Amino acid sequence: MAHPSDRVYSKEHEWVMVDGDVATIGISDFAQDQLGEVVYVDLPSEGDSLASGDSFGEIESVKSVSELFAPVSGEIVEVNSALDDAPEIVNSDPHGAGWMIKIRVNDASELDGLLSAEDYDAFITEG
């Protein structure tokens, strides 16, 4: 599967799309497929500060639960509250309406450590 090239990816299977100093974060199509039907998404509150690598929530399917890790540092400026009532959006539109949080990025250079779509596709193919 090919992931969209308009964003970057972490090895924890999150995607990051940057617009100005705000980064939108979600999980990749690969990740949602591996999880199966998502039934709960537990997200933090607006205003919380995250350091890169911090756990910021959980995503749970019938069979398994995964922690969500912040791919970049910053303050949470928006949380996708639609996922409370309709977590299945993560499965149906992981790269769009299934986004999870928006972060005001502290240090844009942290993005350099993330993977291009091409590198991410290679990473998941290697397993």
Place this chain on the structure above:
Amino acid sequence: MSDALKRTPLYEEHLALGARMVPFAGWEMPVQYSGIIEEHKSVRSSAGVFDVSHMAEFRVFGFGAFDFLQGLLTNDLHRIGELGQAQYTLMLDDEGHIIDDLIVYHTGDLEYLIIANAGNAETDFAWITSHAPADLEIVDESERTALIALQGPKALNVAAELAGAGWETPARFTIAEASLDTVPTLVARTGYTGEDGVEILCGASDAPRLWRAILSFPEVNPAGLGARDTLRLEMGYPLYGNDMDRSIDPISAGLGWVVPKHKTGFIGSEAVAKVREAGPESKLVGLTVAGAIPRPGMSVLHEGEVVGKVASGTFSPTLETGIATAYVPAALSAPGTRFEVEIRKKTVAAVVVKPPFVSTTSLSA
């Protein structure tokens, strides 16, 4: 045990259907095809077909078959005195702990067929044969036998269509010979989903043909072990390894109904009578848990103290909430009792309910 996972006769069919395969009890089995929730709902609303060929089948034949099994198993074999009758039963060790839960079918004159859990197959067979008199014929039929479960409100219609003229729907908890799409089978009106339906035994080499014939009906979808687990737990059906094991007696497990009070003289009977007399210390209860999914092994708290742990736990696709079974002190087992389940970093409210969690299925109708 060898590291190589065993494959059922339907392995290639699962791959062709795009199943996600996982190791389960030494077998490589389909956990899901389209998705657990989707498969679950199609079994509840239409029909699903499951490959459960990993389960073991043992045939017991001989003049002493009744007496032997009556002394080996907890349930009263007199209740399945007529040919074709079946019953749920337990096999206990001398301490009254559960070796396995089984279904025993009265398949013929002097003959019984036992269906056992895959994970216990070797233990069970060793236990059975080591206790059997020499003149009984006890054969492990597992290798050459496939088992396909067809479950759901539309399952019996599909079975009838496959059987054609002369089909008579077997009564609940009975088994009968039938030719399904010309495949010779034994069809049992049993299951593990809470829906009406059948479990079909056939020769391993015929299994792919029968599987495809069943799936040619648009109302039938393939369903994996993931949906099998959510379906059985919505009914409160126990699973060996989660809800019972070699440390648990039938009374604590809520399975006293499979150990008739009037029956004595079977292995473990004295130990069970003692538990029954004294009352169990802990009991298996049903819990509903809102907003998170309880998983096996999680701690159950009462007023801040850990008092038990989750045995089985999952998300109920029908109720859209967490459901579980848990062992808790018998004094705290009444419906309505409030607990908390420790789910990773938080505690989540739980309340005791008497299973089934879902009571609006084609079996309850």
